[in-house]
Amino acid sequence: MDDCLVVFSSVEKLDELNAAGVAEAAKNSIVDVLGKLKENRVMLFPFAHLTSTLSSPHVALEILMSLEASLKNDGFTVKRAPFGWNKEFDIKSKGHPLAVLSKVICPYGKMECDFLCPYCTNPIKLQDVSSLRETLPTS
Numbered sequence: 001m002d003d004c005l006v007v008f009s010s011v012e013k014l015d016e017l018n019a020a021g022v023a024e025a026a027k028n029s030i031v032d033v034l035g036k037l038k039e040n041r042v043m044l045f046p047f048a049h050l051t052s053t054l055s056s057p058h059v060a061l062e063i064l065m066s067l068e069a070s071l072k073n074d075g076f077t078v079k080r081a082p083f084g085w086n087k088e089f090d091i092k093s094k095g096h097p098l099a100v101l102s103k104v105i106c107p108y109g110k111m112e113c114d115f116l117c118p119y120c121t122n123p124i125k126l127q128d129v130s131s132l133r134e135t136l137p138t139s
Contacts, residue, residue: 061083
């Protein structure tokens with residue numbers, strides 16, 4: 001796909017707490033960037049290497065497919081790279097201030113929290129971290 005917004009994405013363990021909210025927030029963030037770029041084409045590219053706390057494959061695919069459907073519903077042209085495959089890709093970036101961005105989508109939105117996420121000003125609840133520890137891989 002040429003002349004499009006490429007969205008490299010990872011779904012994290014905490015995203016499992018609110019998959020629908022994460023998909024909606026991601027869509028809103030993407031639509032915002034598309035508006036600034038005056039673009040209507042999106043390539044969703046699952047890229048597990050962006051995090052060390054991956055969600056289950058089932059939830060990740062659910063979020064990515066929901067995101068794809070929601071963007072298409074809003075009239076955007078969307079392609080999604082295969083999930084779980086090793087992929088070869090070529091990428092060329094325009095010399096534009098918005099050509100390279102990094103975004104973090106919070107699974108909580110604007111709900112109350114116990115402490116702040118180290119990556120942004122979004123909350124993480126201590127009880128959720130405690131309950132997810134049991135499912136995280138050990139080194």
